[in-house]
Amino acid sequence: MMNTIESVDSSKNLSTRERILDAAEQLFAISGFAETSMRDITKHANVNLAAINYHFGSKDDLINEVFIRCLDPIHDVLQENMDNLIKEAAEPSKALKHIVELVVIRAFQTEQQRHNGAIFMRLLNRAYNESQGKLRSFLAERYKKTLIDCVRFFRLTLPQVQRAEVFWRIHFMLGSLAFAVAGEKEIGAIGTALYQDQHNEKALLRRLTNFLVAGLQAEA
């Protein structure tokens, strides 16, 4: 039961639909959309091969649903924390470091199932690297309201930076995060081989936070 990829049905009695979404989310994040077959997903979810087409119509529609289910909760999380932040943000620069720390920790978090930051970062990167524009343009719509919240959120601690500038810096940050999450193991191993810097997640998170805070606060 402690496999690297554990079966998603484990005793929780989820519906077929949700078991498919859980399995697809994991496998797409790990292996990509084209590299993950319907047979992989249904085997992993312990459902019939035809169930994906029955519940979602097609593989492409399943991919869209996976993203919808990932993005929608982020909106809520941001809204919750926004109110708290406004109250406690006495000193903006400290507050920014606090936020970035939370984002970085979240991005590397590999919880059991929902709110798995590492899976989300991998999916996000795959979405931006997808060949056809289909998924990208689908996401662009859905993504907007989340992004508006993000920019508003970060602007609370970066009032002197223009909105469009914050918007781009958030994307630069996402790029660093996604790349670091995807390459953590390999990059860490190379670092160890070259500089005897034994890889350690805490140090990585600290380094990322330093880099990102400085980048976000850059002067125009």
Added chain:
Amino acid sequence: MMNTIESVDSSKNLSTRERILDAAEQLFAISGFAETSMRDITKHANVNLAAINYHFGSKDDLINEVFIRCLDPIHDVLQENMDNLIKEAAEPSKALKHIVELVVIRAFQTEQQRHNGAIFMRLLNRAYNESQGKLRSFLAERYKKTLIDCVRFFRLTLPQVQRAEVFWRIHFMLGSLAFAVAGEKEIGAIGTALYQDQHNEKALLRRLTNFLVAGLQAEA
């Protein structure tokens, strides 16, 4: 002759082997490894379907060759500029901005064929997101000498930052660059829709440079 993806044989009389590598490089960068078929590549390169297996053995070996051909010249470019930089780097912080500017411009450069930075950034990102570790571990070896040069290069202007720290910051930078290159159009379009900030490459390069210079110079 001005197609979005132009045929690679155009009058240059390249060998079959090189025509295949050129076509594969472009198509892999645009669409990914799994999504690009041997038939796509050979059609694009204007060669026989069996020529890939004849010259490279298999599709996987072709992928490796594409990376070898991309990475090896970077080593040389760095070595060349290193000498110049040592001479002219009177003020380190200005020199860093100069370097980052060059890197950013290079990363977005879409030249006709060789030294195409945008293609390289896309390939790099795909390599880190590849499902099996095969390509990653193959690259890790080849990549090392290039990375050592990179770190030495950046340390010339960041002498106060530890080597392992510079090593990681370079990867954070690569992540931002790769994400920005891959998503330039979509992110730009969303930015325009949300903030009436009409997308313009010069502004993007300036923003990226600011963000990266600040991140690289972050205090520990």
Added chain:
DNA sequence: TGTACATCAGTGAACGCGCGTTCACTGATGTAC
């Protein structure tokens, strides 16, 4: 309460298609004697 029909979740087996790879072959060039 009983019967007839409708809806729905799920299934097993098959479909045709495109994939990477293989193989026997061709034709040009190089080498040995």
Added chain:
DNA sequence: TGTACATCAGTGAACGCGCGTTCACTGATGTAC
């Protein structure tokens, strides 16, 4: 210089396999009268 053989780049057609999708079907539950 001429003949026999070897090497090499390239080719056309086929191979088997795994893919996403479809379809007729089952069995359980809901609804109408």
